Amino acid sequence: MEQQAFAAAWRRQPKWVVSRSMTSVGRNATLVQDDVAGLVRGLKARLVGEISVSGPVLAGSLTEPGLIDAYQLYFHPFVLGHGRPFFAGPRPPLRLLASDLVGDGVIRLTYVPA
Numbered sequence: 001m002e003q004q005a006f007a008a009a010w011r012r013q014p015k016w017v018v019s020r021s022m023t024s025v026g027r028n029a030t031l032v033q034d035d036v037a038g039l040v041r042g043l044k045a046r047l048v049g050e051i052s053v054s055g056p057v058l059a060g061s062l063t064e065p066g067l068i069d070a071y072q073l074y075f076h077p078f079v080l081g082h083g084r085p086f087f088a089g090p091r092p093p094l095r096l097l098a099s100d101l102v103g104d105g106v107i108r109l110t111y112v113p114a
Contacts (some may be wrong), residue, residue, distance in 0.1 A: 011029070036061055056084045070112050071112075074108050095113075097111060
């Protein structure tokens with residue numbers, strides 16, 4: 001029942017999907033294809049609470065303009081062997097704020113810009 005309540009609450013929340021290849025998105029979502037930094041600036045100015053950004057390319061595009069308030073990195077106990085690095089360019093100066101166990105064998109590290 002807890003998962004159903006979460007799913008119902010999540011569906012009601014507005015979402016912004018950043019993609020250059022998609023042409024449409026589902027209900028309660030807005031497709032963003034350009035000026036992501038401008039969109040995030042506007043959202044931060046008018047919304048209260050957290051804005052979650054997923055993926056190293058998207059997060060990286062918001063790092064240089066200073067739009068990331070905190071990085072929450074989740075580590076799981078398995079190795080993929082390949083993939084995109086989260087910080088593909090020079091890593092911004094960061095300060096560890098917290099480390100938390102979240103689930104069975106998963107740790108969340110929270111960093112803020114230094």
